[in-house]
Amino acid sequence: MPSSTSGSLPPRGGHETTTIEIPHKRPFSEANPARLILIDDHAILREGLIALSNMESDLKVVGQAATIAEGLSVARATLPDLIITDLALPGSTGLQGIVEFRQQVPTAKVLVLTMYDSEEYIRAALSAGAHGYVLKDATRNELIQGVRAVLAGHRHLCSRASSRIVRSYLGEQKAEAPLAAGVTGREREILAMIAAGLSNKRIAVQLKRSVKTIEKHRANLMRKLHLHNVADVTRFAMQSGLLREQQQSSPD
Numbered sequence: 001m002p003s004s005t006s007g008s009l010p011p012r013g014g015h016e017t018t019t020i021e022i023p024h025k026r027p028f029s030e031a032n033p034a035r036l037i038l039i040d041d042h043a044i045l046r047e048g049l050i051a052l053s054n055m056e057s058d059l060k061v062v063g064q065a066a067t068i069a070e071g072l073s074v075a076r077a078t079l080p081d082l083i084i085t086d087l088a089l090p091g092s093t094g095l096q097g098i099v100e101f102r103q104q105v106p107t108a109k110v111l112v113l114t115m116y117d118s119e120e121y122i123r124a125a126l127s128a129g130a131h132g133y134v135l136k137d138a139t140r141n142e143l144i145q146g147v148r149a150v151l152a153g154h155r156h157l158c159s160r161a162s163s164r165i166v167r168s169y170l171g172e173q174k175a176e177a178p179l180a181a182g183v184t185g186r187e188r189e190i191l192a193m194i195a196a197g198l199s200n201k202r203i204a205v206q207l208k209r210s211v212k213t214i215e216k217h218r219a220n221l222m223r224k225l226h227l228h229n230v231a232d233v234t235r236f237a238m239q240s241g242l243l244r245e246q247q248q249s250s251p252d
Contacts, residue, residue: 195233
C-alpha cells in the first residue's frame with residue numbers, strides 16, 4: 001500500500017486520501033490476522049464486506065450485527081481490532097455508537113462506512129472518536145486502504161470525505177449555522193437526545209416527564225426551527241454542537 005500523509009499529492013488514479021498518524025499498532029499477518037466486526041442493518045452489505053475481507057489474508061471478520069446494541073454485545077465478546085460501522089442504524093445512531101464503542105471496547109479502532117458525505121457528519125464522527133471515514137461508493141481498494149491505514153495506527157479519510165473538509169477549511173462551503181434564538185435549555189436537551197437516536201419514551205424516562213410532554217416539546221421544536229424529520233434534527237444538532245454536548249454528558 002502506498003503511504004499517504006497529510007499534505008501529500010493525490011495519486012495518479014485521482015483517489016486523494018487524508019491519513020493522519022496516531023500511535024502505531026502491531027502489524028498483522030496471515031498467521032495473526034486483524035479481527036474485524038461489521039455493523040450495518042443491511043445483511044447483503046455485511047455479506048459483501050465479509051467476502052471482501054476474506055480475500056485479504058491478514059483480515060478476519062469475527063462478528064457482525066445490525067444494530068449498535070447488538071454490535072456492543074458482539075464487540076465485548078470478540079474484542080476486535082477494528083469495528084466497521086454505518087451511521088444510519090435502527091434504535092441508536094452510529095454516532096452515539098462510536099462513543100459507546102470507544103468507552104466499552106477502548107482497544108478497538110472504529111472505521112465509519114456510510115453514505116453520508118456532508119461535512120457535519122464527518123466532523124461529528126471524528127469528534128465522537130472515529131479513526132476513519134469511508135463512503136459507501138468507495139472502491140474496494142479505497143475501503144481496504146482505509147482499513148489498513150486505521151489498523152496501522154492512522155486516522156484516515158477517503159477522497160470525498162477529505163475533499164469536504166478541505167473545501168470547508170478553504171471557505172468554499174457555508175459556515176455552520178448558529179443555534180436558533182428562542183430555544184430553551186430543556187428544548188436543547190431534548191433536541192440533542194432526538195439527534196442521538198433516543199425515542200420519545202426513552203427521553204421521557206430520562207427526563208422524568210410524560211411521553212405526551214416530550215411529544216409536545218418535539219413538535220414545538222421542529223416547528224420553531226423549521227425541521228421536518230429526524231435527519232434534519234440530527235444535522236442541526238451537529239451544526240450547533242448539541243450532539244457533542246449530549247455525548248459528553250451521557251453516563252458511561
